[in-house]
Amino acid sequence: FGEEILQETNYYIENGLRHIRPYNFTFTTHAKGRWVGKKLIDIFKNEFSSSPVEYYINAIQNGKITVNNKIPSANTIVRDNDVIRNTVHRHEPPVTANPIQIIKMDDDIVVINKPASIPVHPCGRYRHNSVVFMLARDYGLQNLHTIHRLDRLTSGILIFARTLQKAQELEKQVRDRQIEKQYVCRVDGEFPTETIDCKEPIDVVSHKLGVCRVSPKGKSCQTIFQRLSYNGKTSLVKCIPLTGRMHQIRVHLQWLGYPIVNDPIYNHEAWGPNKGKAGHIDKDVDSIVLTLLQFHRHDNVIPKQVDEIKNLDSVDELDKDNSSSSSQNCENISQVRQHQDNKSESHITTEKIQASEDVNQSPMVSPLENNVHQDCVECRLTYKDPTPEEMVLWLHALKYKGPDWEFEAKLPEWSLDN
Template sequence: MQSPKCVQNAQTQHGDASSVDVENIFLHRFMLSMSTSTSAILGSNDTATDPADNTDPPVMLSEEKPVVAHLPEKRKAKTSDDESNVKKVKLDANGLKTKRPGFNDERYEETSYYFENGLRKVYPYFFTFTTFAKGRWVDEKILDVFVREFRAAPPEEYERSLEAGKLTVNYEKVPKDYRIKHNDLLANVVHRHEVPVTSQPIKVVFMDKDIVVVNKPASIPVHPCGRYRHNTVVFILAKEHNLKNLRTIHRLDRLTSGLLLFGRTAEKARALELQIRTRQVQKEYVCRVEGRFPDGIVECNEKIDVVSYKIGVCKVSPKGKDCKTTFQKIGEVGDESIVLCKPLTGRMHQIRVHLQFLGYPISNDPLYNHEVFGPLKGRGGDIGGITQEQLITNLITIHNAENWLGLEGEQVAPTEIKGELKTTSVVEVPIEATKPMISATNEPINEASTQTCYEEPDRSFDFKKATSDPHCSECKVNYRDPGAKDLIMFLHAWKYRGVDWEYKTELPDWACKSTINYDHL
């Protein structure tokens, strides 16, 4: 049996939950009925799932807008089982209309932060991912489903989880040959390790009763996604500034810094979302690009198409959506240029893709300034004469070798790139070295301290607050800390101007090193 703490942590990918949060389960079933995506559910770490990076996210609950709707009838699986043998989980939609966004205090108190080597880190903690059985899984063995659908862990790990009661059905232990039934609730307890982010503080630019405007440091995702949960803007603001139940109005890529707006009321959030959607908001970004950018205003109207939602990559294509960005050089740093960017549309990675097309990619862009797009790095739309399918294959290969698509710290097999063998920087350590905290029943104990908005993060690692699991593969590996090049991209959301409002931040250090021509600003 799993520990009571593990059971309390049960929830879907987003939102609050108690032991089994019926509101979230109700919503989650609705979302699952609308999608066939299975990526990154139950702790899968083999896809890039950072919405801040504009990749295809896993199926999860919306924290912003509660759903009050007549649910479509769930697709019936073809099975010979009688209805009387089908397990059904009782659902309750009471309170759905008053459901607020965000998380409850129990979610914020799952674990705490500590600072080390200029990074904000999270003590590993136990967490439970849940999902309802999909129609195509019905009457299949649970172990076969997990091995096929969720490849983040080897088959023997799922088998061990079933035997230990960490992988359950309707919160009951089942054998590995158990056959899934319609409406079964699958839960998987994992020992979760989050990726470090910068220790730079999130500065509040403006705040009143309706809105919070912050200056987001690079490397911090906006909200929980993939391998990030507590190391996100919404969790940090809640735990260190007591700013909870914020409504996301827009997003920034994880590596992009700058202005980020949150609504404190539903009315304000809807009003600002409408202004952005109807293009009433003027956005100004500052970036640093390779080469001497041309003088004057440069306009790019190339259409942008998504190459792959799974890995979150776009390129210029006549099949894409209409897109427009204007650029103007405002300074220089050596052989590089500081450029003011004004996107008139809001496509995924718009500024980065247009700069790549123009031949002046952001100088440290880990994706669009890369030879995976061909010898010209995608300049003028030239990707080296390969097909889009081959481009996707190459992108995945480079991702596995260089680890820059949002899954820092993932263990991967060595990959051959241009004759040179590359792999991630990991070091295997014996399981005994992790000193797991185990109960008398040989189960891990979650003794990690909690953190509320009234507590400061630890200034160094405290071994007493650490947890470990003897069967956790990540506990057996020492990952290198990300360096500066892994945390910063030279793109900053500088100014936003809407109807009767305007906010701006200070320029980042990498832009201040140049002589800015303020006559253009």
């Protein structure tokens, strides 16, 4: 992306959060096979129900929705290979305002300590509030090659190559398993003092929602765990993943019975009273996923007008098509937050409901008063700010070590036993 894209909006800091001012953005997609032969308005009505049908009729009439760069009618029949564009007033969720720490930067490489809450690449509702956009805008670092990724809520070491040659060199080291990775996390309970070598295979049980579990059908993987400390309630654990499966550390810890303290997925009662320890669950995985989804509510979404908030739980296919990273990068199930208030109330955000993203999105207050679009559904909504606790998973990429290099990040505050 060029300077024009970087300057299409700006940001402001409020209450420790980095907010992106809403901006116009055009989603582009080729017609899906299931769309061919259907009316344009029916496609938007049935598949993009984050806005009422009246909004899409107006958008078509006003030229915000086009087919092959021409203004269609609501009853236009979509053909194979049609190019559909939808210009929207895009609202991004806030992320932490904590700065990105540059650990090393030279002509070949950039190494940072990624703050929790920021996705690596644009995905879902996140674009300008992503690491690659921030590095380009705030540090002038563009055209970086990603060597590995971290989930949005995970903090720690993140490595980029600045040249193709360096990227190929580091990627070969990854393939040849020449890179040693060390993570730290805080788990429930008193973790055993002896080193544990977990080799349980992991299977992705829901690709759309990004949920995994230990299963004989899964792919082989291995994680070594070692307790670093115990404070009487929780344990600080060093984790060395020898393979790189999705959610590997988190799933293995769940299997062992010591889930990460604030893990929104794998430390959840939806898995049963034992929370999935040793694979003991009292219902099928599909039911577990549905149970997690039921915890998502729009209680934190407040309409500014007495307009409908219709079907905010929709899949934004145009959004997904414009994402430059896989659904895993942004964590399809990106948040299930547990609030302790005599009972546990959990919220979940998934790629399936990216049309509304986090129920914890920021309140649209005075900085946006001059940037309100009357036909924008989200401009009529306000959102509660996420709390600091809701923006971090207690899992941190502490150290990455190669054949002739080593990078280490500072320990996070939650790693302190007090």
